[in-house]
Amino acid sequence: MQRIFPILTWLSTYKRAYFLKDLIAGLTVGIVLVPQGMAYAMIAGLPPVYGLYASLFPVITYAFLGTSRKIAVGPVAMDSLLVAAGLGTLAISGVENYIAMVVVLALMVGAIQFLLGLFRMGFLVNFLSKPVISGFTSAAAVIIILSQLKHLLGTEIAGSNKFHQLLQNAIQKFGDTNPYDLGIGLLGIVLIIVFKKWNKNIPIILIIVVLGILGVYLLDLKMYGIELVGDVPQGLPSFTVPDVKLEYVQSLWPIAIALALVGYLEAISIGKALEEKGGEETIVANQELIALGTSNMIGSLFQAYPVTASFSRSAINYETGAKTLLSSLFSVALVVITLLFLTPVFQYLPNAILASIIMVSVFGLIDVKYAKSLWTNRRDEFIILIITFLSTLFIGITVGILIGVLCSLLLMVYRTSNPHFAVLGNIRNSDYYKNIRRFGDEVQVRDDLLIVRFDAQLYFGNAAYFKKELLRHVAAKGNSLKAVILNAEAINYIDATGADMLTKLIHEIHAMGLQFYIAGAIGPTRDVIFSSGIINELHKEYLFVKTKEAVSFYDDPNKVSIVGCRVAYENSRRN
Template sequence: MNIKKIIPILDWLPNYNRSLFKGDLVAGLTVGIILIPQGIAYALIAGLPPIYGLYCALVPQVMYAIFGSSRQVAIGPVAMDSLIVATGVSTLALAGSESYISIAILLALMVGAIQFLLGVFSLGFIVNFLSKPVITGFTSAVALIIGFNQFRNLLGADFIQSDQIQYILEDVWLKIATFNKHTTIIGIISVAIILIFRKINKKLPNALIVVVLGIIIMKYFGKSFNDVSIVKDIPSGLPGFGIPEFDLDQIKELLPIAFTLVMVGYLETISIGKSLEAKQDEYRIRANQELIALGLSNMVGSFFKAYPVASSFSRSAINQESGAKTGMAALISVIMVVITLLFLTPLFYHLPKTVLAAIIIVAVFGLINFKEAAFLWRANNLDFWLMLSTFLATLLLGIEYGIMVGVGLSLIVLIYRTSRPYVTELGKVPGSNFYRNKNRFEEVIIDDDILIFRFDAQIFYANSNYFRDNLDKMAAKKGKALKLIVIDAESINRVDSTGVEMLKERIKFYQKKGIMFYFAGVKGPVRDDLFRSGVLQIIGINHFFMRANEAVKFYKTGDRQHQEKYAKYIHQAYK
């Protein structure tokens, strides 16, 4: 057992040096500066007191630095997961209450336990049923939902909070006249400042800049803005250890939202990790290890009052751009948060909530992926409609149902594509031994008495009828002239019992009509399945060929010496 694979920090820590520390220090300080106001803001999205956003930036980061396979991914509170927490927990308790807080912490333990078990049993592939178009649609919709939910803080109006966009828009329309003038001015100016600084240089701590400006304005000019809502008291001190309270009824009610957080959190982390991995050659992301690391981050974090965490798109990118090379950058960010919790929380007393709303809105609206939507429209219409369906389902039905629709549609598309793969007839390229798709190469030669049939997928219960119907249709077009069918099996990588029985039945059917049945390019494992299933009792071993042109040559010229040599080779390989 390789201990470095189980605990990846042992891979880089023993060789750590001063040159690595320089980049990690700058990155850790930069991410820490951004993380503190973001943590406070995301806790408000989750319906929790601001300090819980900072708690999420402590133990979970340490656990990921030890067990995560990526050295640059930044773990902590994120907008999407925070909104999902608010959506699930708000149905069970009043936002901000002690009961609400304890349920959110219990949810972190549940999410962590599920992620950890998925990783230990190497079940990370389950999440792959969410295709990229589904992720794009889901992420874009959630970004819109999060952004519109923050309009209540940005404009200082009492709009409802919901994960269904139509209810938010209806309430905004009815109550827009009640907006607070001073709150709106500060919020819009904050948005403008963030956007300007992002254009100048993405590495600038724009979130910290607007936070400092907001605090200064409210502290020294607060009498002129006494109607602007501020954060007020944030308790000082580090979180104490405590085991989340267990309630079986609550656990049952939280399971759907927990599985949603498991999938979303893992997808966020693995997608960010893969994009960062491509920019270096020092390490490789391991999907199941990421699940284990996320699981431990959430589980152990829940013992120190953290609600569910995942990786942050923005902070991870800034971490990498700022020069982070190892998990030491995350540990430096933790130190900054510890210092803040111990000594600096009083400084955030005068922080306007509208500034936090501005930070969140700019961050999440950047997740709306117009480029991917345009690309899918050009490249693959089915994927575009899959993305759009997930997007609309998430917007209109809510986050939980949106991800269920996305998974369901992904499975339907997968079944559709595997049950109706591409099929075609091949023809001979003039002056060569190659056979190509007649629909793409107009010059190929098609023999009236020969059908070379290519099927571009495995043959199994879901598509065996489709195989048979298309074979019969092409054979019928040849009419009575047809004397030979050659199955080009180079693209067939598996055949199940249903597929084998269908092939045996078709071979017998065409034999009765005096039509020979050959196979070309059959892969070894597929050939083994055919032989074990009794195909050789219907046709001889000399009906199997290396390539389609050899099958046609044998049929036309009777090149028995070559075929007997290949048949002997197949027989030895099968034995």
């Protein structure tokens, strides 16, 4: 049951000390969720109230089924843009038909995600390396900060998911800045930063929201043109089965697949980023697909549009100290209370206050320290981080993370096709054989013997590289060379191409008048050596468990040939 309902896992170990933190985090996220939900619904081309509908049952469902304890699920800007872009290409007449298609879209997105989870396709998350996640989250944080400038400046700034467009639009509108909005927003930013450094336990975000509402109401700041959240429509969504029509499905399946994959990648990348910062690992990729899919399907029954993890609200949830998904239920409770009773209160909340909360929260996700560490120690992975960062900034959030994943795969392919190839020598007065480049004068190198180690699986991508490197070292030894020993400890698999190449290479080395030995092959590799026919060219007596046995056999064949061969052969059969 805990695997099906992860809520049972953390609920059984829930501590009393968590309650206040979850309550504060949930209420804070809920306060942001109300205006954000309405704004995102408008981006999707829907009436504002549908953003609140998407903030109810999908969030509740995820709280029961989700494995990340920090992310905040609900309507998000990216999915809203994709909904608007996808449906904007269709000829839809009337608001009611548009809403009907959006609800069906949510159902389809949920079904796709659920099926992917059911068939255990969550392994896709394994291709999200830490440099990709760091680059993506840092760039997305910058974009979100810039997207809040319109509220901070109190002026209309055209939205975009590209850094340069957002910056250009903001500069063009800078002259229209409302000084009162700017003053309130900057004051909010300063208060949050100061109080967080002074005492993190003070719920400063909740405090400035209350102060903002009271300030506008008591001082009548509305007369100065300050942008407020405004009226919030009342009423809860009713249960309605989506009207699934064949023509809807035919029209919507491409955008549904895109939304399903993008939503999953957003949720996983945000969840893993917060896990890295929090030092805990709870996310189960396949269960996340099922949780998101079920959330979207149930949401469609209550007139919600597609949801996923929110970058800004997840950051707020983390920064305010949320411990479990109980915080999400508190957010939902606030949305419900707001819809039913508190709409007159929230209409006085300045948008600049919300902007200050979001800006400070997501700024903490810009990880400069990790980028510096990669620059110092791993330049190749630093390049991956920068490519992901710049792609996300200038091309788009979705494309950015996909480019990052592609670059990571290319780097992985490059590394496996050009793996570490070491020449070994005997450590003086020991049985150990180590890399001559690392141990220098401590190793003995023999002119008549070449001992090499290949630190990767031997497959079609690096078979040619292996052959080229081995023959290069053979040629470098010259006429004094009598035998070659391959230390195969690090070769965990040999595919058909690798086996064919190795067989021909052994034959070629034998034709040079040299002997060839294999030592240290693990069980699965020995199985391939026997099953692929390599052993027919190598011969059983030249397969050894340890490098020192191969060397001893080369020096004196009568000394260890029987023992070495027998042990190697028996182990290959057992393992």
